[in-house]
Amino acid sequence: MQRACELAPNDSAMHRQFASLLAADKRWEKAIEHFRLSLDIDPDDGQVWYLAGLALLHAGQAPQAISALEQALKRHPAEIRIQSALAEAMFMGGLPDKALEWWKSYASSRSADFTIQLRLGELLSRNGLHAEALAHFSNLVASDIDADAGRHVAMAQVHEDMGNRSDAAESYRQALALRPGWATALAGLIQLRPKDADQTILELAQQRLKNDPLPPNERALLQYALGKAHDARGEYDMAMASWHAANLARREQAGEPQAQAVKQRTNRLIQRCQTWPFECTPCSREDDEPQMVFIVGMPRSGTTLTERIIATHPWAHGAGELAELPLLARRLWPLFETGPAPWDQPIRQKALLSAKRAYLHAARRHAPAGTRIIVDKAPLNFFNLWLAALLFPTARVVWCRRDPRDIGVSIYGENFSPDERLCSRLDGIGHYINIHARLMNHWIQALPLDFHQVRYETLVSEPETQARNLLEFVGLNWDPACLQFYQHTDGVQTPSRWQVREPIYTRSSGRWRHYQAHLAPLVTTLDEPLD
Secondary structure (H helix, E strand, O other), X not given: OHHHHHHOOOOHHXXXXXXXXXXXXXXXXXXXXXXXXHHHHOOOOHHHHHHHHHHHHHOXXXXXXXXXXXXXXXXXXXXXXXXXXXXXXXXXXXXXXXXXXXXXXXXXXXXXXXXXXXXXHHHHHHOOOHHHHHHHHHHOOOOOHHHHHHHHHHHHHHXXXXXXXXXXHHHHHHHHHHOOOOHHHHHHHHHHOOOOOOHXXXXXXXXXXXXXXXXXXXXXXXXXXXXXXXXXXXXXXXXXXXXHHHHHHHHHHHOOOOHHHHHHHHHHHHHHOOOOOOOOOOOOOOOOXXXXXXXXXXXXXXXXXXXXXXXXXXXXXXOOXXXXXXXXXHHHXXXXXXXXXXXXXXXXXXXXXXXXXXXXXXXXXXXXXXXXXXXXXXXHHHHOHHHHHHHOOOOEEEEEEOOHHHHXXXXXXXXXXXXXXXXXXXXXXXXXXXXXXXXXXXXXXHOOOEEEEEEHHHHHHOHHHHHHHHHHHHOOXXXXXXXXXXXXXXXXXXXXXXXXXXXXXXXXXXXXXXXXXXXXXXXXXXXXXXX
């Protein structure tokens, strides 16, 4: 087939057949290349748009998959398999607002499909519509006992986001009653109160690990949770042993870390973004536009605490970890770096303005009238500040920093997405910290944005002084209520959801000392000297 394509380079069907063969062999990138060649020749072939969308989705390029599948659906609007593929792509990587709108329509004609309805509820929660999500889950009629257990776990996770610990525990227990020994519900219960976890639940989790051949994802869940329980009780060697087991299971599930690939991605980013404004015309600020504040840094560096301090101010709104900027960056970067593919729009003023409108719509989603400052605290936006600057050249950036040893321990013991493979090894976390610091130092030099650094250790030891400096930087007057952020009851969808419902404390500073004997792989990887 490859030779046939060489002999007939202008034959659309030949490229389509070769691409399909490559896709069947799971060689996604090469398949995408030949779907692209087929569409260059015949851009009206809806079947190729559909197949290209599937390949892009499998390759982890959900935003591009959405664009391709929308083109396919435009040509075949009644095709159920295209609708289903687009729904999956929207759920995996669509802009949350747009995905929810599409899924409401998609699910309305599939009221009896429990899985589809469950996902609709998850999207409601993802959009911050917690009460609506709970009502939706409550009204669902499960198709079997396992499905009903899944419904209760979904409700538990919404309760967690809302800070309702007792309601979350009750939902997890109902799930366990329906599905005894289920790892997801067991882990959820343990992590709600790790220090005071029910001994019966702890023993059941340990028995399942000892006696049952659990798949890697379930082993990881239980070991992360048991590690938290050991840590909370001061059993530090046992905690680290659990986390070693959890991360081993995670690597079985998701693969080994690819530090070199992330370094190469960072190198490309730095090479392309040398001279502002990177051959683009930045968006202008509109009269009614809020001041955007981006809080970035390594996960577990104090980003949620920093956001809560600002967001408690009556003129500010904390938008949480918005998904929009990473998704827009993933959609636009391939064009920005290498030129357009058939399913992408060129980076030009029209595309940037469209991206800005989509982003602001999401950022303002729950903001009260009169909001002057909107805070986006997605930590990994340090990869996406090139786009933040093009959309909002007057934005302000808060860089949260923390002792890398504390960051390493906290990340290693946290159940992050399997996609974050660098988090599953201590040396991988060290590489991640190095990449993050290198990229941030580049942005400070290359971008027109104002930057302010917040050290976690200083923030928790001198909260009022640091909070005053922080508010002044973002353009707000001092308000003592900003140190009572823990009294607010709005939803928090991060691993720090419970910590930020307490007053500021210092007990997490220097936590790494409990694990010093285990941290050599992390420490020897770090580029910057330790204090």
